[in-house]
Amino acid sequence: MEIIIQPNADAASALAARHLARVIRGKPDAVIGLATGSTPLRLYAELIRLHRNEGLDFSGVTTFNLDEYLGLAPDHVASYHRFMWEHLFDHINVDRQRVHIPTGLLTGEDVPAYCQRYEDDIRGAGGIDVQVLGIGSDGHIGFNEPGSSLASRTRIKTLTRRTREDNAQYFESAAEVPHHVITMGIGTIMEARTALLLAFGESKAAAVAGAVEGPVTASNPASVLQMHPVTKVFLDEDAGSQLGRRDYYHWVFDNKPTWQRD
Numbered sequence: 001m002e003i004i005i006q007p008n009a010d011a012a013s014a015l016a017a018r019h020l021a022r023v024i025r026g027k028p029d030a031v032i033g034l035a036t037g038s039t040p041l042r043l044y045a046e047l048i049r050l051h052r053n054e055g056l057d058f059s060g061v062t063t064f065n066l067d068e069y070l071g072l073a074p075d076h077v078a079s080y081h082r083f084m085w086e087h088l089f090d091h092i093n094v095d096r097q098r099v100h101i102p103t104g105l106l107t108g109e110d111v112p113a114y115c116q117r118y119e120d121d122i123r124g125a126g127g128i129d130v131q132v133l134g135i136g137s138d139g140h141i142g143f144n145e146p147g148s149s150l151a152s153r154t155r156i157k158t159l160t161r162r163t164r165e166d167n168a169q170y171f172e173s174a175a176e177v178p179h180h181v182i183t184m185g186i187g188t189i190m191e192a193r194t195a196l197l198l199a200f201g202e203s204k205a206a207a208v209a210g211a212v213e214g215p216v217t218a219s220n221p222a223s224v225l226q227m228h229p230v231t232k233v234f235l236d237e238d239a240g241s242q243l244g245r246r247d248y249y250h251w252v253f254d255n256k257p258t259w260q261r262d
């Protein structure tokens, strides 16, 4: 894992955006995995800026989102469909046909076939080149809550009380937060060629420390990224504050040979 600690979330997000822009410029039909929540907002704002000011072209890019709440229509104020269009897709030249977000409108018996199709679509697109990830305060990636199988595929999951509390701010009342979601599995995420994990703020510090320096365990799903060949972790100082090897990560980043910089 490459641990990149920046003074603030803006600087960390700008670096992550630069990495994505380089991938897309080098491979105009790249397949990008996207995340929702407060964490990627600055990253998406920077991608929009790069599109407007520097001609970053998304017309050939295919996207797959990590997850969606079950029971929410795409136009629901807290749905991840709505989030993605409001915060990214409406502002770049992405081809609507190449956008994939799990549907929230499934009845029970349709779920397994739908999830299999989502997996097939990812594979059919050639696999995910770069997956953007946030991390839950409980260590989840996507909505793979603690205890999720490290080999899991896209499926239905039940949210923990903590995640429902963390996400209540996006709903009119806490009771409205759905209990169930569709999420890419940890095995699905692990097949992405590169993973970019972003985390900002004190509330993520313990989960980040566990993920980066703790044991690989389903109790902190993000820790599985220690087994991923190319993971970059973009943090602000607060999210990195519980890392024991913080000084080392800073040194490595500051002394990277020019040919390794992106």
Ligand code: PGA
Pocket (backbone or CB within 6 Å): 036, 037, 038, 039, 040, 133, 134, 135, 136, 137, 140, 141, 142
């Ligand atoms: P957040 O959520 O970006 O809203 O903090 C991250 C996550 O739950 O993965």
